Amino acid sequence: MTQRRRGDLLVIGGSEKKDSDEERAILRQAARKALEEDGGRIVVLTVASMEPEPLAEIYQKAFGRLGVRQMEVLDIRNREQAYEPANVEKLAGASVLFFTGGDQLRITSQMGGSPLLERIFALHEEGAAIVGTSAGAAAMSETMLIGGPTNRSCLSTLAMAPGLGLLKGVIVDSHFTERGRFARLMGAVAQNPHNLGIGIDEDTAVLVSENDEELTVLGSGAVYVIDGRGIRFTSLSERHPERILTVHDARVHVLGRGDRYNLKERRPIVPSLERV
Amino acid sequence: MTQRRRGDLLVIGGSEKKDSDEERAILRQAARKALEEDGGRIVVLTVASMEPEPLAEIYQKAFGRLGVRQMEVLDIRNREQAYEPANVEKLAGASVLFFTGGDQLRITSQMGGSPLLERIFALHEEGAAIVGTSAGAAAMSETMLIGGPTNRSCLSTLAMAPGLGLLKGVIVDSHFTERGRFARLMGAVAQNPHNLGIGIDEDTAVLVSENDEELTVLGSGAVYVIDGRGIRFTSLSERHPERILTVHDARVHVLGRGDRYNLKERRPIVPSLERV
Numbered sequence: 219m220t221q222r223r224r225g226d227l228l229v230i231g232g233s234e235k236k237d238s239d240e241e242r243a244i245l246r247q248a249a250r251k252a253l254e255e256d257g258g259r260i261v262v263l264t265v266a267s268m269e270p271e272p273l274a275e276i277y278q279k280a281f282g283r284l285g286v287r288q289m290e291v292l293d294i295r296n297r298e299q300a301y302e303p304a305n306v307e308k309l310a311g312a313s314v315l316f317f318t319g320g321d322q323l324r325i326t327s328q329m330g331g332s333p334l335l336e337r338i339f340a341l342h343e344e345g346a347a348i349v350g351t352s353a354g355a356a357a358m359s360e361t362m363l364i365g366g367p368t369n370r371s372c373l374s375t376l377a378m379a380p381g382l383g384l385l386k387g388v389i390v391d392s393h394f395t396e397r398g399r400f401a402r403l404m405g406a407v408a409q410n411p412h413n414l415g416i417g418i419d420e421d422t423a424v425l426v427s428e429n430d431e432e433l434t435v436l437g438s439g440a441v442y443v444i445d446g447r448g449i450r451f452t453s454l455s456e457r458h459p460e461r462i463l464t465v466h467d468a469r470v471h472v473l474g475r476g477d478r479y480n481l482k483e484r485r486p487i488v489p490s491l492e493r494v
Numbered sequence: 495m496t497q498r499r500r501g502d503l504l505v506i507g508g509s510e511k512k513d514s515d516e517e518r519a520i521l522r523q524a525a526r527k528a529l530e531e532d533g534g535r536i537v538v539l540t541v542a543s544m545e546p547e548p549l550a551e552i553y554q555k556a557f558g559r560l561g562v563r564q565m566e567v568l569d570i571r572n573r574e575q576a577y578e579p580a581n582v583e584k585l586a587g588a589s590v591l592f593f594t595g596g597d598q599l600r601i602t603s604q605m606g607g608s609p610l611l612e613r614i615f616a617l618h619e620e621g622a623a624i625v626g627t628s629a630g631a632a633a634m635s636e637t638m639l640i641g642g643p644t645n646r647s648c649l650s651t652l653a654m655a656p657g658l659g660l661l662k663g664v665i666v667d668s669h670f671t672e673r674g675r676f677a678r679l680m681g682a683v684a685q686n687p688h689n690l691g692i693g694i695d696e697d698t699a700v701l702v703s704e705n706d707e708e709l710t711v712l713g714s715g716a717v718y719v720i721d722g723r724g725i726r727f728t729s730l731s732e733r734h735p736e737r738i739l740t741v742h743d744a745r746v747h748v749l750g751r752g753d754r755y756n757l758k759e760r761r762p763i764v765p766s767l768e769r770v
Binding site: 367369370372396397400401404419438440444450451461462464466467469471472473475488 | 643645646647648671672673674676677680695714715716720726727729737738739740741742743744745746747748749750751753762764765
């Protein structure tokens with residue numbers, strides 16, 4: 219008996235390779251469900267971007283080269299469009315919903331609470347894969363980072379906002395090592411160590427499957443997991459926003475391609491010796 | 495009864511502020527012993543730099559503004575000079591030995607095993623402070639990082655070399671957040687988790703005193719301590735140098751100005767509540 223189950227989440231750190239065939243592992247994974255299903259379709263959502271047309275074209279070409287035959291671009295420019303039944307209907311039967319990069323606040327501010335987003339959540343519950351890259355990845359958190367220092371250490375305050383909440387108890391950051399974001403993700407975790415920080419390099423992704431219990435790393439870079447539950451001290455205080463944020467006893471894992479992490483138990487899975 | 499004891503070590507992450515009076519906390523600490531002692535002298539060692547003259551001038555001016563009256567610049571260009579008795583004699587009575595930035599391999603390759611370096615160690619044992627910034631900081635480790643990715647994740651192999659060994663069991667990295675070096679320091683620690691990784695931001699320093707037992711953070715940035723003793727798995731293997739380095743269960747502390755860390759017990763010291 220096969221059980222209907224929630225679809226995969228694929229969270230991409232941005233700048234995934236689109237050209238060379240052997241390097242396109244991440245986009246191939248993104249397209250997988252559309253390729254496997256009879257009449258499978260990808261809907262590309264460019265809501266985050268201020269230049270949606272060229273971006274849509276890049277993805278249409280890339281998915282086309284991978285053999286995807288049915289694609290739809292849904293470009294939401296304002297909240298009204300997220301309420302239009304015609305737009306909601308464009309999602310019907312989608313196997314994959316792909317959120318491009320851009321500005322993550324555009325995703326949540328244009329679509330948050332709308333019938334369009336409700337339909338996306340419903341499709342996900344029924345098995346559709348949701349994919350986000352860069353801003354599309356950041357928006358998957360319950361609380362998302364929307365700013366913060368690049369290659370600078372972290373002060374006590376960080377720009378954050380409510381995200382889509384597809385990944386519970388997790389804060390995602392993208393372009394992670396390339397933009398020197400370790401300090402800001404550590405700061406975000408320290409604000410509420412209940413959350414797990416997941417920093418994803420460019421051309422790197424985490425695939426969340428098994429009903430959100432496990433993630434697997436894909437691509438050429440690394441994924442950094444910051445587990446704050448053991449934090450014994452932080453200096454966070456609204457009274458001293460100008461101070462460097464002190465954090466004691468964060469736990470950090472670095473994961474590469476093929477590595478897995480159990481989100482429920484919050485433990486990295488030790489690879490079998492054959493891999494090593 | 496005062497006991498003669500080893501001098502302080504001041505390890506600076508590079509680009510310490512030299513101009514504005516109130517911002518010069520790090521250089522003031524560097525000069526402290528020369529200012530306190532009767533006839534106190536600073537010797538500036540430019541061996542790491544390929545442009546020693548302008549660099550020497552910058553520090554002579556900066557220390558002069560702080561009130562240091564006796565300064566000597568010792569520029570070692572080759573190993574012969576590190577054996578010349580006249581150069582060794584220039585160190586006599588120095589209160590502070592200041593290693594500038596440049597290339598850390600120049601410090602160790604020109605001075606390693608020389609009478610000049612022996613004298614520096616002896617002066618340190620007798621109470622002279624040793625200060626190093628940037629390359630001068632990196633050289634203080636027993637094993638020093640000499641290369642590695644900037645804003646890229648770390649593969650299994652890293653360029654390292656034997657350092658001066660003034661700080662035992664520690665690997666120092668400088669320009670830490672500014673140059674996106676978290677990944678490489680984590681990689682260096684994973685190569686031998688016996689070592690503690692200390693990543694120091696620009697305009698930030700750690701003062702090691704109390705006979706090397708404790709460090710205190712100075713300056714405007716953060717210090718990252720990577721404690722690898724708890725690492726339960728790494729993927730390190732000479733057979734797969736092209737792979738992302740997997741690391742499970744590193745412990746990370748982030749420290750700001752005034753924060754302290756006990757190097758012997760390998761524990762951050764929780765600040766008293768008054769500070770918070």
